Amino acid sequence: MEADEECITGLCLGLGMGGHVPKKDKQKENKTVTCLDLAFELCPKGEAINVNHDKVEGISLERIHEGHDYPNEKSTDSDNSNNNNNSGCRKKLRLSKDQSAMLENSFKLHSTLNPVQKQALADQLNLKARQVEVWFQNRRARTKLKQTEVDRELLKKHCQNLSDENRRLKRELQELRALKVGPSPLRIQLSKTATLTMCSSCEKLVKVDEGNKNVEIDT
DNA sequence: GTGGTCAACGAGAGGA
DNA sequence: TCCTCTCGTTGACCAC
Numbered sequence: 001m002e003a004d005e006e007c008i009t010g011l012c013l014g015l016g017m018g019g020h021v022p023k024k025d026k027q028k029e030n031k032t033v034t035c036l037d038l039a040f041e042l043c044p045k046g047e048a049i050n051v052n053h054d055k056v057e058g059i060s061l062e063r064i065h066e067g068h069d070y071p072n073e074k075s076t077d078s079d080n081s082n083n084n085n086n087s088g089c090r091k092k093l094r095l096s097k098d099q100s101a102m103l104e105n106s107f108k109l110h111s112t113l114n115p116v117q118k119q120a121l122a123d124q125l126n127l128k129a130r131q132v133e134v135w136f137q138n139r140r141a142r143t144k145l146k147q148t149e150v151d152r153e154l155l156k157k158h159c160q161n162l163s164d165e166n167r168r169l170k171r172e173l174q175e176l177r178a179l180k181v182g183p184s185p186l187r188i189q190l191s192k193t194a195t196l197t198m199c200s201s202c203e204k205l206v207k208v209d210e211g212n213k214n215v216e217i218d219t
Numbered sequence: 220g221t222g223g224t225c226a227a228c229g230a231g232a233g234g235a
Numbered sequence: 236t237c238c239t240c241t242c243g244t245t246g247a248c249c250a251c
């Protein structure tokens with residue numbers, strides 16, 4: 001198996017695409033941390049690990065981006081390599097489908113990366129760590145924007161419902177008032193001897209019995 | 220020509 | 236002080 005294929009396999013394992021390599025074995029074989037699964041397993045918080053000195057140890061200590069690292073310094077792609085010039089002119093990089101898919105899969109698992117994971121992913125994709133970092137930053141921003149849109153729609157719907165309810169209640173109130181101030185005041189015959197009347201001043205229900213004793217009803 | 224998308228950047232905030 | 240994050244912006248590219 002070629003080195004790159006091995007790394008991709010490692011990435012797939014790390015992304016939950018099947019298979020499992022015992023952690024112990026990986027350490028014993030001193031495999032490179034270009035296998036993302038190992039990076040995720042061993043460095044959940046980004047501590048440097050002693051797996052491959054060339055690629056991993058001390059990553060968190062060094063500043064990954066120094067100045068402007070324009071796209072794909074490491075890329076073998078001819079187009080991309082053209083992007084890497086020092087003229088200061090920013091060339092637009094388009095990530096390949098595979099690169100985007102891998103980044104997307106990785107993002108589904110972890111929306112943020114620690115330095116080790118970042119470097120491992122960058123190695124897998126033949127990109128710079130800085131590029132992976134930027135991709136994740138932009139991806140988080142896109143997710144947030146999308147979520148904001150969803151929330152906005154929900155709030156809009158909720159607001160509409162409240163407006164409808166408010167309108168309904170206002171109409172209901174108007175109808176009740178119309179009943180109260182109409183030509184014949186609210187009067188309900190309870191029995192042969194008693195009626196229920198609404199007091200026009202205090203809006204309280206009053207039961208009037210035969211003996212003309214008024215009894216206020218607690219509403 | 221114009222608008223949308225997205226990689227890349229800089230400023231500023233916050234945590235360790 | 237270093238590092239990483241968010242936010243706002245820029246500029247290249249693409250489709251129309």
